[in-house]
Amino acid sequence: MALSPAPVAHVADLQRLIIRDPGRPRVTWYGDDGERVELSGAVLHNWINKTVNLLVEEFDAAPGTRVLLDLPPHWRAIVWGLAAWRTGATLVLLPDTAASGVVEQEEGAGVPALPELARDVDVVVTSRPAAWTGTRAPVVAVPLPALARRFDGDLPAGAIDAGSAVMTYGDQIGWVEEVDPEAVALEPGAVSHGELVTWATRLGDDVAPGARVLVQEGAASRLLRRTMQVLAVDGSVVVLSPALTTVLDQDPERLSRLRTSERVDL
Template sequence: MSPYPEGVPETTIADLLTLLTREPGRPRITWYGDDGERVELSGAVLENWVNKTANLLVEEFDAGPGTRVLLDLPGHWRTVVWALAVWRVGACVVLPDDAADHVPSDVVVTDRPGAHHDRGHQVVAVALPALARSFDGERPAGSLDAAGAVMTYADVLQWAPAVQPDEPGLDDGTVVPHASLRDEALLASGTTGRALRTARPRGDRRALLEPLGDLATDGSSVLASPATSEALRADDARRQRLVDSERITADLVS
């Protein structure tokens, strides 16, 4: 049964983001990174990040249905934001294989821009640390530094192409159309409430679909980096403190 009011659809990313802001201050994505980093995105903050990123995609790259955006990023809160923004404008998230820079795409969003030099892609360099104000490393000439660029765009979506349900929404070798993203996400999530999860590896569709499934059931995700998850598995007391403080209802760290 849908957790949302009767008659209200939750079939598109636009619907989902609107519904999440019914409780704008409620945590929706929480990140536990290495070295004690913790980032919490409420419904309102998550929507703002997605809107800013979607505005960038449209303004800089004319992104829309048919645009392929390679997300060459590890499991991370920023990866979730970029995926939601790509879907919000009706474009297709493409996930890397072992030869990531050879995957056909129009735009590459990556934390390792050097792997995509001289391939004819439009490259966006993403700094993963929450407080980063610029990408700290070499990047191809003409590439975009997401750390500064995203922040220049409005918190409110200016304009986005209409999502075409039958157009590809996800491609990791198996194509999922936009119309099926929610159902695929619910299958991947497999739970409701507030889930503690280990962030999935680069190129793993579950890195995107599990948090999307949590959100689609009016829940939330607490994502732990692989190193943090390993530390939690080795320290039962620390793990229990985190479960209690975050009010976790599904501890799925494995």
């Protein structure tokens, strides 16, 4: 008889849970152009670890470090968000963003330029690095295509290309400072690290242990919250991009076929 998983209190516990069954899909991503990416427990675990190592070795990420995440709802946003929390850092999200690219400088609109939003952060993780030119914080450029080996575009001076850099780090965490449960894990919202899992599970609907859940979220914060909620009960997520979600809203038969092929429970 299989042992019941131990309660999940933090991302480290989440990682131990997902590698109990390392070959099982945990995150399945459908992109705008039919791209499908499947991360098993072992692969997701390795991606998180590599990203943690980059954050720690390049930016001394630890409790108190502020990591601004400027990525659209995407499987890479899941990896970077979980990795930042694994280091004990504070994940800072842009205000009122449905997806990357919503907050822009508009003349006379009273909207601050993006570099101004990074005045109090230690690193910016973004899929649009050119928009952050001029910021004092170091910039990490994240390519979104599944097979991208490097960022395809102009990089600000000193920016790190995550497409190539992440893969140079080890699959196991070399060292990470102990997480402070009282430290802030998420802004805005001031959610502490000790409250992360509780925050995720307060979404209002119950997820059965082991469930496979379809996730159609228009913001990275909601994607992270929903994913953590599902993974914390030993489940898995099938994530659709916002553009694909819009398409499938108009094509219920295609959506039904996807749900059947992916064995979606919820």
